[in-house]
Amino acid sequence: MKQCEVLDTASKKKMPDTKKIAKSWRLWGEGRLPLSWRLILVAAIWSMVTLFVAGWILVALFRGASLQALDDQLNVHMTAIIQSMARDLPGPPRRPSNLGEARFELPVSGWYWTIRDGQQNQSVVFDSLSLFGDQLNLPQLPKNGKHPKFIVGPGGQELRLVMRRIEFSGGKSYVIAVAGSTKEVTERTAGFARVAGLTLMALGFGLIGAIILQVRYGLLPVNRLAQSLSNVRRGEADNIDEDMPKELKPLAVELNALIKSNHEIVERARTQVGNLAHGLKTPLSVITNEANVRDDPLARKVMEQTDMMRNQINHYLEQARMAAQRRVIGVSCEVEPVVRRLANAMEKIHRDKDLDIVVKIDSGLTFRGEQHDLEEMVGNLLDNACKWCDGNVTIEGKSTEGEEGGRELLLLEILDDGPGLSAEQKEKSLKRGRRLDESVPGSGLGLSIVVDIAEVYGGKFSLADSPMGGLGAILELPSISAAAK
Amino acid sequence: MRILVVEDDLDLNRQLCQALEEAGYVVDKAFDGEEGHFLGDTEPYDAVVLDIGLPQMDGLSVLERWRRSNRNMPVLILTARDRWSDKVAGIDAGADDYVAKPFHMEEVLARVRALVRRAAGLASNEIVIGDVVLDVRAGKVTLAGQAVKLTSHEFRLLSYLMHHKGRIVSRTELVEHLYDQDFDRDSNTIEVFIGRLRKKFGGNLIETVRGLGYRVQEENA
Numbered sequence: 001m002k003q004c005e006v007l008d009t010a011s012k013k014k015m016p017d018t019k020k021i022a023k024s025w026r027l028w029g030e031g032r033l034p035l036s037w038r039l040i041l042v043a044a045i046w047s048m049v050t051l052f053v054a055g056w057i058l059v060a061l062f063r064g065a066s067l068q069a070l071d072d073q074l075n076v077h078m079t080a081i082i083q084s085m086a087r088d089l090p091g092p093p094r095r096p097s098n099l100g101e102a103r104f105e106l107p108v109s110g111w112y113w114t115i116r117d118g119q120q121n122q123s124v125v126f127d128s129l130s131l132f133g134d135q136l137n138l139p140q141l142p143k144n145g146k147h148p149k150f151i152v153g154p155g156g157q158e159l160r161l162v163m164r165r166i167e168f169s170g171g172k173s174y175v176i177a178v179a180g181s182t183k184e185v186t187e188r189t190a191g192f193a194r195v196a197g198l199t200l201m202a203l204g205f206g207l208i209g210a211i212i213l214q215v216r217y218g219l220l221p222v223n224r225l226a227q228s229l230s231n232v233r234r235g236e237a238d239n240i241d242e243d244m245p246k247e248l249k250p251l252a253v254e255l256n257a258l259i260k261s262n263h264e265i266v267e268r269a270r271t272q273v274g275n276l277a278h279g280l281k282t283p284l285s286v287i288t289n290e291a292n293v294r295d296d297p298l299a300r301k302v303m304e305q306t307d308m309m310r311n312q313i314n315h316y317l318e319q320a321r322m323a324a325q326r327r328v329i330g331v332s333c334e335v336e337p338v339v340r341r342l343a344n345a346m347e348k349i350h351r352d353k354d355l356d357i358v359v360k361i362d363s364g365l366t367f368r369g370e371q372h373d374l375e376e377m378v379g380n381l382l383d384n385a386c387k388w389c390d391g392n393v394t395i396e397g398k399s400t401e402g403e404e405g406g407r408e409l410l411l412l413e414i415l416d417d418g419p420g421l422s423a424e425q426k427e428k429s430l431k432r433g434r435r436l437d438e439s440v441p442g443s444g445l446g447l448s449i450v451v452d453i454a455e456v457y458g459g460k461f462s463l464a465d466s467p468m469g470g471l472g473a474i475l476e477l478p479s480i481s482a483a484a485k
Numbered sequence: 486m487r488i489l490v491v492e493d494d495l496d497l498n499r500q501l502c503q504a505l506e507e508a509g510y511v512v513d514k515a516f517d518g519e520e521g522h523f524l525g526d527t528e529p530y531d532a533v534v535l536d537i538g539l540p541q542m543d544g545l546s547v548l549e550r551w552r553r554s555n556r557n558m559p560v561l562i563l564t565a566r567d568r569w570s571d572k573v574a575g576i577d578a579g580a581d582d583y584v585a586k587p588f589h590m591e592e593v594l595a596r597v598r599a600l601v602r603r604a605a606g607l608a609s610n611e612i613v614i615g616d617v618v619l620d621v622r623a624g625k626v627t628l629a630g631q632a633v634k635l636t637s638h639e640f641r642l643l644s645y646l647m648h649h650k651g652r653i654v655s656r657t658e659l660v661e662h663l664y665d666q667d668f669d670r671d672s673n674t675i676e677v678f679i680g681r682l683r684k685k686f687g688g689n690l691i692e693t694v695r696g697l698g699y700r701v702q703e704e705n706a
Contacts, residue, residue: 281565281586286496289504289590310587314567342569345576349583351603372570379569 035222036215043211051200051207059193066185067149067160074162074178077101081113081176082166090169095126107132108154110181114138118165118173125174138177141165151179158182221245225252232259234368234480238331273320280313318449322456332480333371335397335410336361342379343395350386357386361397365410368478369457377450377461381414381473384447388418392468399479409459410479418470426463426471450475486531486601486645487511487662491521491547492563493539501534504590505597509624509640511665518542525551529661530558532600534593537564537575545578552579559600561593598622605648612647614701617686619647633685638663642678646691651703653694 027033033041077099084096096113103111107130114127114136124135134154141147141163153159159179167173221244231237239256242249284306291302336359343357367374378395385393396413421429430447447461450473454461459477466472488510492498495516502512513528515521518539525533525547537544548560559581564571567585575583581603582596598621602610612619616629626633626643635643641663646654659675660668679691679699692700 279565282494282497284587286494286500288587289497289500292590306587341573341577345573348576348581351581352599352608372568375569375573379573383569 036219039215040212044208047207047211048204051204055196055200058196059189062192063185063189066188067182070160070180070182070185071162074160074180077113077178078162078164078176081115081178085115085174086168093125093168093174104128104130106130110153110157110159110183111179112136112153112159113176113178116175116177118167118175122175136177136179138163138175141175150182153179153181221248228252229255269320273317276317284309284313318452322452331370332366332368333374335365335367335374335412336363338371338374339378339395339397342375342382346382346386353386353389353391355386355389356392358394360394362399365397365399366480367410368480373453373457377453377475378412378414380447380450381475385414385416385418385471385473389416389470390418392417394468408479409476412475412477414473415466415468416470417466417468420465420470421463429463486641486648487513487529487665488597489513489515489521489524489528489530489533491515491518491533491539491544492536493517500590501593504594508594509637509644511641511663513665518544518547522547522550525556525558526554528666529658531604531662532597533558533560534597535560535562537562537566545575548578548580559604561596561600563588601648607648612650614647614650614690614703617690619644628686635685638678639682642675643682646699646701650701653698653700655698658698
């Protein structure tokens with residue numbers, strides 16, 4: 001999400017959390033989940049699984065240790081029972097008493113012992129009062145002494161069982177079993193599991209928080225790189241900031257090399273276009289002039305065709321220049337010096353008219369694009385204004401907000417006090433190659449070139465009436481805000 | 486009026502020279518930047534037609550060098566690179582006007598005419614002195630409304646003097662501006678043509694200033 005915001009700061013708006021999550025799911029489904037979320041997700045899943053397994057192992061160990069303690073206790077009682085039985089040896093065994101555990105005396109307490117005859121059919125010899133006439137359902141005691149550790153006692157209680165076969169002198173053998181309820185162990189284990197679960201859950205959330213912080217912090221330079229690239233694209237910077245962590249530095253350096261090579265390609269294309277223009281236009285001049293001095297059908301045909309060739313060459317050269325334009329990134333130029341330079345040139349070119357050209361441009365106004373293109377647009381419009389004016393031309397330039405309120409635009413108005421144009425003439429004059437008056441020199445491509453270049457930059461060109469009485473040519477172009485510089 | 490044409494394309498150079506000569510100018514030509522620069526630096530021209538893309542030294546460098554050494558004749562540049570950035574670069578280098586290739590010869594002639602006229606400080610294409618009217622655009626002279634037939638040499642001489650009306654023009658200056666570089670400067674053709682013009686327009690139009698040269702009086706206008 002963070003990445004998306006950086007790449008499209010213009011559409012940055014407050015989005016409710018549920019929408020954010022829904023968007024993340026959709027992106028995940030499309031395999032476009034942001035890098036930060038991928039890192040956070042994987043780390044969170046791994047932490048949760050690890051903590052869950054750790055909790056499970058801890059609880060199992062706790063229960064194991066509790067059961068071991070219970071076994072130890074049962075074995076102590078077992079030893080006491082044997083000692084008590086053997087007190088009158090070599091006489092017959094006695095019923096054990098005074099075992100020091102009151103629960104053996106309480107009915108169905110969960111604590112039982114029983115002594116069975118080891119040779120006959122395991123008939124009960126003695127058992128604890130707690131059995132209250134009931135019997136423990138004992139398993140067979142194998143020769144190796146390994147017997148099941150759990151049995152079900154009276155009332156369905158789960159009991160932990162210790163059994164041993166002992167043999168007194170005279171060959172008399174007994175099977176002694178001591179059993180204790182696991183209820184306490186189970187309760188204590190559950191208590192432990194609760195505390196451990198809560199603790200581990202808190203640890204888990206803490207870890208996820210730390211991971212989010214780590215990822216955000218770790219990806220900060222990536223965001224900075226994206227911002228830097230975006231600045232280059234918007235023409236606010238010439239190249240990318242190479243002061244990056246060592247993992248990203250090579251990327252920044254490579255991107256800068258790419259931007260440089262892009263500039264070089266455009267420059268080369270432009271030079272070649274210029275060479276092509278020169279190469280074609282000189283012979284075309286020769287043919288035109290050769291035909292112009294003769295008056296026969298062939299000469300007239302040549303004149304007609306060379307005119308078409310001239311228009312075609314101009315049109316396609318302009319298209320080629322425009323195509324080269326689209327690849328240019330990260331350039332900008334200040335408006336005022338360009339306009340002043342053009343105004344000086346116009347005063348020289350149209351010296352006969354004794355022009356008064358007033359330039360009113362906000363200082364610091366910057367065009368986001370190539371200087372050549374600004375010169376081409378303003379040059380054509382200013383030249384037209386100078387041709388048609390009655391001596392006064394004004395160029396006003398200021399910064400303005402785009403219609404959608406997002407992008408910063410610059411507004412250039414070139415106003416003259418000439419005869420102006422009717423609504424119909426204004427519409428016609430924007431069409432390619434259209435000249436309203438053939439007596440004023442010009443190829444007729446001027447205005448449509450202005451429209452084309454303005455469109456390449458996502459700008460607008462329109463004609464209106466000038467407050468000075470003549471025509472007003474209005475250009476809206478992308479600019480760079482004073483604050484961004 | 487003496488014009489220098491600097492253009493590397495042989496055909497275009499020939500066409501420019503021919504058209505300018507037919508329009509009544511004396512024309513010198515050069516085919517590369519160095520030759521063009523040398524001529525412009527050493528000979529007095531009333532205007533220069535200069536191509537931008539020249540071998541050996543490009544047109545803008547030629548122009549900048551002329552301007553640095555205070556050669557202030559009006560210069561019309563011919564350029565195939567017709568973006569405004571190229572035109573403005575030409576104007577900034579010191580050009581007075583430009584024509585984009587491919588061009589019609591009439592356009593070059595009109596621009597050259599305007600440059601020469603402006604250099605002489607004249608506002609209109611017609612120079613009027615009393616009954617005598619010189620139409621620079623049409624290349625014709627009338628006396629009291631009647632067209633006067635002139636040879637090309639007579640026209641050039643009258644045109645130069647009328648372009649510089651009110652000023653004494655020396656014989657040397659006339660020779661320099663009315664004949665190309667191969668002309669024998671010691672000949673007395675100037676005096677012969679002055680005499681013919683006086684016959685056609687009367688003795689008052691051109692005044693001889695002894696020891697200095699000739700003058701067409703402005704106050705006669």
